Amino acid sequence: MAGPIxxxxxxxxTAAIEALRSQQLDTHAIARRLGIKPKDVTALEASKDRTRKQRGFGQIKRGAExxxxxAEHLKKQLRPHAARRDTTVAALAQTILETVAESDLVDAVLDDGKGGT
Structure with a gap:
């Protein structure tokens, strides 16, 4: 299997597709921009979705990169958690950030007294 292009x-x-999708482009427009077939755009998105589901992260979030x-000391602390979830430290960190932001938990996590009322 070839690596990322x-x-x-x-x-x-796949990253380019996600970025273009976040700009509200449809499948055909994305395919034209990338010089690939529309079915390949759909297949790459489906493959990314399957991978995230298999790793326990649900539907992929469409958004800006x-x-x-x-920091290395944080990577070291996150490694066992990432390993238990069969993912990378970077993917785990992204999931943590998405979960905190989407669940409106920033103030609760920071507990620094600067949250809104």
Whole structure:
């Protein structure tokens, strides 16, 4: 199996598809931009969805790409949790951030007295 194919400045075609989808482009428009068939766009999205479900993360979130540096000591603390979930530290960290944000738990997690009322 081949590795990821960098596309449009993204690390893979799947990442490029996610970014274009977040811009509300339809499957045919995305396919034209990437120079692939519409069925390939659909197949790449379905494959990503299956992978996330198998790792216990549910439906993939469609949104903008984001990159966050994770300090080595935090990576070390997260590794066993990621391993138990058969995923990477980066994927686990992203899932934690998504869960905290989507569940409106930022103030509860930080508990720094700066939350809204």
């Amino acid at each position: 960098p596309t449009l400045g993204y690390p893979s075609r 984001c990159s966050v540096e994770i």
